[in-house]
Amino acid sequence: MILTVTMNPSVDISYPLEKFNLDTVNRVSKVSKTPGGKGLNVTRVLKQLDDKVIATGLIGGALGMDIQEKLTEMGIENHFFEISGETRNCIAILHEGNQTEILENGPTISQSESEKFLEYFKNLVQEVEIISISGSLPNGLEDDYYSKMIQICNTYEKPVVLDCSGKALLEVLKHEYNPKVIKPNTEELSQLIGKEVSKDIGELKETLKNELFDGIEWIIVSLGADGAFAKHNDKFYKVNIPKIEVVNPVGSGDSTVAGITSAIYENASDENLLKKANTLGMLNAMEKLTGFVNLENYEKVFSKIEIVEY
Numbered sequence: 001m002i003l004t005v006t007m008n009p010s011v012d013i014s015y016p017l018e019k020f021n022l023d024t025v026n027r028v029s030k031v032s033k034t035p036g037g038k039g040l041n042v043t044r045v046l047k048q049l050d051d052k053v054i055a056t057g058l059i060g061g062a063l064g065m066d067i068q069e070k071l072t073e074m075g076i077e078n079h080f081f082e083i084s085g086e087t088r089n090c091i092a093i094l095h096e097g098n099q100t101e102i103l104e105n106g107p108t109i110s111q112s113e114s115e116k117f118l119e120y121f122k123n124l125v126q127e128v129e130i131i132s133i134s135g136s137l138p139n140g141l142e143d144d145y146y147s148k149m150i151q152i153c154n155t156y157e158k159p160v161v162l163d164c165s166g167k168a169l170l171e172v173l174k175h176e177y178n179p180k181v182i183k184p185n186t187e188e189l190s191q192l193i194g195k196e197v198s199k200d201i202g203e204l205k206e207t208l209k210n211e212l213f214d215g216i217e218w219i220i221v222s223l224g225a226d227g228a229f230a231k232h233n234d235k236f237y238k239v240n241i242p243k244i245e246v247v248n249p250v251g252s253g254d255s256t257v258a259g260i261t262s263a264i265y266e267n268a269s270d271e272n273l274l275k276k277a278n279t280l281g282m283l284n285a286m287e288k289l290t291g292f293v294n295l296e297n298y299e300k301v302f303s304k305i306e307i308v309e310y
């Protein structure tokens with residue numbers, strides 16, 4: 001079993017409009033409302049791969065109920081911890097080729113909820129083989145909260161794939177409890193080390209030798225259309241990917257995380273792990289929907305990816 005964690009899920013609402021009129025009424029007919037948050041994108045892709053997955057995190061209010069019902073309808077096992085606050089809406093207005101987003105902060109978590117979730121999480125961790133944690137922390141949780149969760153996973157010797165950024169990631173790197181994998185993009189990497197990192201391979205290789213990353217087995221830096229650069233213990237790899245017709249790359253990082261998690265779950269070789277991760281990122285970019293991949297194209301894309309050791 002794989003456990004995915006989404007600490008601040010949302011109902012993602014998409015409003016497609018021909019024209020977005022400011023300061024007046026906009027009427028919309030084709031509304032879509034789906035369970036969102038990076039961890040739930042990862043979950044959906046894992047489900048598509050037919051991997052055994054359980055989704056967890058914090059959830060509350062009517063929107064929280066709605067998310068749980070929709071996940072269950074999709075056949076996704078979910079064990080969320082109920083909080084007193086209300087799960088948020090995130091709105092994307094699609095207009096004239098643009099995407100205007102309105103993102104609610106979400107609920108504030110109380111001290112007692114924060115402590116109780118760690119107990120709840122501890123029980124779930126014992127039931128699974130690997131944990132995938134994605135996205136930002138909701139208000140009320142300390143910046144080192146992921147570190148506390150990873151400590152629990154380390155205690156039970158369960159590997160963690162972590163995809164978060166900013167202070168939450170920095171706190172994890174500063175603590176002694178390590179995830180097995182992190183997957184920053186170059187922007188997140190730059191934020192971490194406090195200086196602009198380019199996509200230059202030599203520079204990336206030097207950057208990943210930074211002592212901040214000591215003890216992390218895999219660092220996979222995703223480079224969008226340029227593939228990825230990865231460090232696995234002492235080995236470095238560049239992932240070269242073919243050109244594709246991009247429809248919507250939002251969520252490609254989450255699909256990549258699903259690929260990494262799934263590959264570790266099945267004990268894949270370095271080469272197959274990197275190929276699976278990038279194949280899924282690319283398949284997501286080829287579709288309109290976020291966190292959706294068309295697996296019919298899997299082999300075609302997979303076979304065109306090249307892994308070069310540096």
Ligand code: ATP
Pocket residue numbers: 185222223224225226227228241244246249250251252253254256277278279280281282285
């Ligand atoms: P997001 O935050 O939108 O989920 P990200 O910045 O975390 O994305 P990216 O580096 O954009 O992650 O994408 C992850 C992977 O998806 C890339 O390593 C690549 O394999 C694939 N990918 C993303 N964008 C493109 C693109 N434009 N063309 C080809 N492949 C892409």
